[in-house]
Amino acid sequence: MLSLRGVTRTYPTAQGGLTVLKGVDLEVMPGEVVGLIGPSGSGKSSLLHAAGLLERPTSGQVLIDGEDVGGLDERARTRLRLHRIGFVYQFHHLLPEFDALDNVALPMRIAGVREGEARRRATEQLTALGLGQRITHQPAQLSGGEQQRVAIARALANSPRLLLADEPTGNLDPTTSQAVFEALRELAKTTGVAALIATHNMELAGHMDRVFALKDGHLVQRAAESQAY
Numbered sequence: 001m002l003s004l005r006g007v008t009r010t011y012p013t014a015q016g017g018l019t020v021l022k023g024v025d026l027e028v029m030p031g032e033v034v035g036l037i038g039p040s041g042s043g044k045s046s047l048l049h050a051a052g053l054l055e056r057p058t059s060g061q062v063l064i065d066g067e068d069v070g071g072l073d074e075r076a077r078t079r080l081r082l083h084r085i086g087f088v089y090q091f092h093h094l095l096p097e098f099d100a101l102d103n104v105a106l107p108m109r110i111a112g113v114r115e116g117e118a119r120r121r122a123t124e125q126l127t128a129l130g131l132g133q134r135i136t137h138q139p140a141q142l143s144g145g146e147q148q149r150v151a152i153a154r155a156l157a158n159s160p161r162l163l164l165a166d167e168p169t170g171n172l173d174p175t176t177s178q179a180v181f182e183a184l185r186e187l188a189k190t191t192g193v194a195a196l197i198a199t200h201n202m203e204l205a206g207h208m209d210r211v212f213a214l215k216d217g218h219l220v221q222r223a224a225e226s227q228a229y
């Protein structure tokens with residue numbers, strides 16, 4: 001589903017090049033939930049940005065669904081992002097003036113789905129995440145955990161093959177965080193979406209199928225029950 005092969009990322013800085021990813025190899029399979037841990041500044045977001053086609057790696061290959069995306073122009077990359085990749089961030093970035101239903105329906109409308117069908121699918125998605133009674137609520141009328149579940153529904157709106165999440169439960173209390181994560185994991189299992197989740201939350205990481213730590217630019221697989229970076 002997602003393959004990274006020898007991915008490196010070097011940022012130019014006043015002190016010279018700063019290499020934060022040094023030949024990263026990673027495969028995430030359909031339905032699998034993979035955790036990415038590592039201290040602040042270790043390169044988790046850089047890796048997600050490369051996997052999500054938001055930035056081009058300095059070298060190495062990114063394959064989505066077996067397709068090497070390196071040669072694609074920006075238009076093709078944007079298309080791929082819209083149809084095959086969903087993103088969830090620490091802060092939900094929902095549109096405040098839209099209700100939950102419209103927030104989830106919007107990416108489908110952008111992808112060309114008719115309004116009635118988009119609303120039907122958005123309702124289904126929100127209901128699957130336990131928000132059937134909240135579809136007409138605006139973000140400000142939802143709890144933090146509910147907002148984050150709407151953000152997950154939105155990320156899955158166009159039935160992506162890959163879900164990338166950067167601290168998706170970072171601003172939630174432990175119980176809500178666990179509930180949001182369970183909802184996400186359940187969806188990965190039922191829809192077959194491959195999920196790569198960066199987190200500082202070792203408790204959550206312990207519930208993922210596989211966990212990798214970024215250390216000095218390299219990925220190191222961790223035993224799932226490991227509690228340390």
Ligand SMILES: Nc1ncnc2c1ncn2[C@@H]1O[C@H](COP(=O)(O)OP(=O)(O)OP(=O)(O)O)[C@@H](O)[C@H]1O
Nearest residue numbers: 011012013020038039040041042043044045046047
């Ligand atoms: N555009 C940039 N230019 C220069 N340096 C950058 C740039 N983006 C990131 N960096 C540096 O690369 C390193 C890795 O950053 P990154 O955001 O990937 O880390 P992270 O593991 O996601 O951190 P956090 O857990 O704090 O979000 C950091 O030292 C950061 O300062």
